[in-house]
Amino acid sequence: MYRFLLTPRWWGINVFLLLAVPFCIFMGSWQLSRFEARVDDHRTAQAQVSEDRTEAPRPLADMLPVDKATSGKRVTATGRYATQLLVPDRTLDGRKGFYVLTLLRTDGGKALPVVRGWLPGTADAAAAPAPPAGEVTVTGALQASETPGDNGVSARGGLPAGQTAAISAASLVNVVPFDVYDAWVTLDRADSGMTAVPATAPAGTGLDLKAFQNLGYTGEWFVFAGFVVFMWFRLLRREVEFQRDAALGLLPEGEAGEPATGEEPATPAAPYDGASTPVR
Structure with missing residues (x-):
């Protein structure tokens, strides 16, 4: 039933999944590291301001x-x-x-x-x-x-x-x-x-808008990764259902009028006028 996964179409889908998910996770982790670095800079800067007050001018x-x-x-x-x-x-x-x-x-x-x-x-x-x-x-x-x-x-x-x-x-x-x-x-x-x-901390060391943008981008990249996996499973489920219905001779809803996989459409019967030969 799952032999369709070896078709060229599904090869493309699978390759996209294998490339997209690690890329999204990598980008999300990178944005998270940027946010954590800004948090560390902020803490260091605040501590430095406190220490500077006790230093000799x-x-x-x-x-x-x-x-x-x-x-x-x-x-x-x-x-x-x-x-x-x-x-x-x-x-x-x-x-x-x-x-x-x-x-x-x-x-x-x-x-x-x-x-x-x-x-x-x-x-x-x-x-x-x-x-x-x-x-x-x-x-x-x-x-x-x-x-x-x-x-x-x-x-x-x-x-x-x-x-x-x-x-x-x-x-x-x-x-x-x-x-x-x-x-x-x-x-x-x-x-x-x-x-x-x-005194205030040096510019670029605070939890400013850029820092929270990094945090927002982190969430977006992880959501993208989850969305790609979700869509892959959804496509897989639809394909399995289609293959099962085709094996039972059923056409999926919305595909009425189209031939089943590997079959030719049947020729409709001509109307019969009562004579020995049907009218075509």
């Missing part, structure tokens, strides 16, 4: 450029505060507010964006305390420039003067009349009654 110049190894490390920089800006629509501990961002002019002439703290409510320059005068030395966590649209960073434009949506050299270079470091620092201790902004 190092000079800013020694930690540039910012990468996954240096992001979150404590640094020190000396200079004089200059332009102050507000960064609206920033959430801290579930509350909406804004960052107070002040540019620190260092001895080299470049400016380092320093987040001096966070305040609740709508961004208001009058509510932001003025920066200390004279030369200061700041200590805080080093952070990479933000990218608008990523990790909750606003990408909207048209902000009032004195505000910026993202803390990045690309955004600030058009606001201040001096060069800006491609990095920023959030102070360990906020100034003047503000709340300190905690």
Whole structure:
């Protein structure tokens, strides 16, 4: 009954099954490994942020450029505060507010964006305390420039003067009349009654949309593998039923009018008009 499995048609179906199922399982396992790698990166990054808080600060110049190894490390920089800006629509501990961002002019002439703290409510320059005068030395966590649209960073434009949506050299270079470091620092201790902004893990190490896309693709590939196996068994069952019905001289429903396998259709009898010879 199963000799049909040796026909060219079923050879093709079987070869497709033997290739498709391992491929789907391989791709699903690969996507799962990508998700697990992102989870491990996230855990490692979170642990690194905690460890960085206890390390001794190092000079800013020694930690540039910012990468996954240096992001979150404590640094020190000396200079004089200059332009102050507000960064609206920033959430801290579930509350909406804004960052107070002040540019620190260092001895080299470049400016380092320093987040001096966070305040609740709508961004208001009058509510932001003025920066200390004279030369200061700041200590805080080093952070990479933000990218608008990523990790909750606003990408909207048209902000009032004195505000910026993202803390990045690309955004600030058009606001201040001096060069800006491609990095920023959030102070360990906020100034003047503000709340300190905690350091974040480096970009690409969080459980973001890409990580959950990997998890979704994992499920899709395993579903595809199961679907291929299901369709193979369904085709096999239909073929076995067809062969059994053909052996019993039955035609499967929907095949009426077609000849059974290996048989010619019977010639219909001519009508008889009562004479000795039928009319054809």
